[in-house]
Amino acid sequence: MRTVATIVRKDLLLELRTLETVPTMGLFAIATFVIxxxxxNRPSIxxxxxAGVLTVTLLFAGMLGVNRLFVAERxxxxxxxxxxxxxxxxxxxxxxxxxxxxFLIVLEVIAVPAFALLLLQPSVGRSxxxxxxxxxxxxxxxxxxxxxxxxxxVQTRARDLIGPLLGLPLxxxxxxxxxRAAGPLLAVHGSSAPPGKWMAILALYDLVFALLAYALFDYxxxx
Amino acid sequence: xxxxxxxxxxxxxxxxxxxxxxxSIGLALALVFFYxxxxxxxxxxxxxxxxxxxxxxxxxCGFVFGGVLAIGYLRTGEKRWDLRSYxxxxxxxxxxxxxxxxxxxxxxxxxxHWWVWNEPTLVSFLIVLLLFxxxxxxRFAIEDPERQARYASVFAVVAGAFVPLNFIAVRLxxxxxxxxxLTLGGGNLPGSMRLTFSIALVGIALLxxxxxxxxxxxxxxxxxxxxxxxxxxGDDAVSPLRRSAAPS
Numbered sequence: 001m002r003t004v005a006t007i008v009r010k011d012l013l014l015e016l017r018t019l020e021t022v023p024t025m026g027l028f029a030i031a032t033f034v035i036x037x038x039x040x041n042r043p044s045i046x047x048x049x050x051a052g053v054l055t056v057t058l059l060f061a062g063m064l065g066v067n068r069l070f071v072a073e074r075x076x077x078x079x080x081x082x083x084x085x086x087x088x089x090x091x092x093x094x095x096x097x098x099x100x101x102x103f104l105i106v107l108e109v110i111a112v113p114a115f116a117l118l119l120l121q122p123s124v125g126r127s128x129x130x131x132x133x134x135x136x137x138x139x140x141x142x143x144x145x146x147x148x149x150x151x152x153x154v155q156t157r158a159r160d161l162i163g164p165l166l167g168l169p170l171x172x173x174x175x176x177x178x179x180r181a182a183g184p185l186l187a188v189h190g191s192s193a194p195p196g197k198w199m200a201i202l203a204l205y206d207l208v209f210a211l212l213a214y215a216l217f218d219y220x221x222x223x
Numbered sequence: 224x225x226x227x228x229x230x231x232x233x234x235x236x237x238x239x240x241x242x243x244x245x246x247s248i249g250l251a252l253a254l255v256f257f258y259x260x261x262x263x264x265x266x267x268x269x270x271x272x273x274x275x276x277x278x279x280x281x282x283x284c285g286f287v288f289g290g291v292l293a294i295g296y297l298r299t300g301e302k303r304w305d306l307r308s309y310x311x312x313x314x315x316x317x318x319x320x321x322x323x324x325x326x327x328x329x330x331x332x333x334x335x336h337w338w339v340w341n342e343p344t345l346v347s348f349l350i351v352l353l354l355f356x357x358x359x360x361x362r363f364a365i366e367d368p369e370r371q372a373r374y375a376s377v378f379a380v381v382a383g384a385f386v387p388l389n390f391i392a393v394r395l396x397x398x399x400x401x402x403x404x405l406t407l408g409g410g411n412l413p414g415s416m417r418l419t420f421s422i423a424l425v426g427i428a429l430l431x432x433x434x435x436x437x438x439x440x441x442x443x444x445x446x447x448x449x450x451x452x453x454x455x456x457g458d459d460a461v462s463p464l465r466r467s468a469a470p471s
Contacts, residue, residue: 156364169354173392216377
């Protein structure tokens with residue numbers, strides 16, 4: 001547990017000092033909202049369409065973070081240092097997933113208000129707790145699968161291409177569940193509670209892939 | 224020699240298996256055209272069902288099979304498990320493309336569109352195929368053979384587990400359009416159709432197994448020849464391996 005905390009602290013400190021990943025993700029998300037605005041050619045959107053735009057934007061912005069996640073480890077020899085240390089290897093997975101989760105939460109703190117301001121027709125206030133719950137579950141899925149995919153992709157040539165190529169199909173069911181769960185929340189006269197069915201699917205998806213990644217991550221490090 | 228024993232194992236029974244495959248597919252085709260009744264709604268077009276559904280089913284089972292074999296590699300670290308998993312996924316991909324094309328033709332003929340989005344089985348199949356289509360590029364992008372095998376095995380296990388999960392999620396997202404033929408209650412297929420379908424399924428499954436074994440035997444023989452050439456003629460007689468997505 002101390003190992004995990006150390007790696008997370010290192011990652012966050014690195015991000016605070018360089019401001020490399022999270023600001024890029026945020027700017028990317030806002031730029032995408034602007035592009036959607038012109039692409040749709042309408043002043044505002046709501047309901048399922050809004051949910052789709054929000055989910056897709058967050059997914060693509062998250063992919064930027066996924067691509068960067070292990071780059072420092074690979075290029076600066078962080079993997080070697082970690083493998084030499086007498087610590088549990090799975091700690092690396094937990095720590096990286098936690099860092100990515102933090103990045104995604106910061107991204108959403110920037111992107112969701114921007115989305116509400118720029119595109120969304122109904123006020124987001126009433127359904128905000130539900131939306132936070134949906135996005136939290138979606139973030140876990142993205143963090144878990146993103147970490148696994150990033151660890152695979154970072155060792156390949158053309159890693160920036162392989163990452164999204166592997167990650168997007170794996171995330172389609174999570175994306176689908178997120179968009180469907182958020183749809184009613186963003187409708188003009190929608191409900192304020194997300195549909196339980198989709199929340200359950202997201203939670204199940206998180207759980208299964210967290211266990212799988214936890215079990216398999218060791219093989220991606222051993223050398 | 225261990226390797227020679229191995230290749231004879233893959234080659235053994237191949238002839239009988241191939242005969243059984245030809246016989247069962249021939250029988251299935253005969254039943255499809257002369258025994259199974261015409262579908263009341265769709266007429267003759269419905270007969271593609273006897274090839275499309277087995278292809279898709281066998282392909283999905285092949286993906287999961289490849290994942291299970293990949294567990295073997297991760298547990299033992301022996302290269303032959305990686306080769307088995309690779310060939311299983313490779314064959315399943317070919318069957319899957321076949322299933323997708325036949326499904327598309329069926330959709331055009333019976334619903335009027337080449338692609339139908341509100342058809343959960345079709346959509347989830349496409350997603351699975353998209354995922355496994357990245358298997359070869361992933362392998363090709365990793366140069367070190369040992370790492371290639373390890374990473375590809377991790378991918379195969381994750382993707383194999385993804386197959387059923389994906390089907391659950393997509394199926395829940397849409398309403399049913401497809402006739403449910405393989406439900407636990409036996410479906411709504413009349414007996415003669417079910418018999419024809421079962422034999423077609425067995426035939427395609429046998430075809431998959433035959434091709435898998437054949438490919439394994441061929442790859443093993445090629446590796447063995449390489450090793451023998453190197454042993455007899457020296458390292459210079461063997462051209463260096465090109466970078467490849469296949470285990471070597």
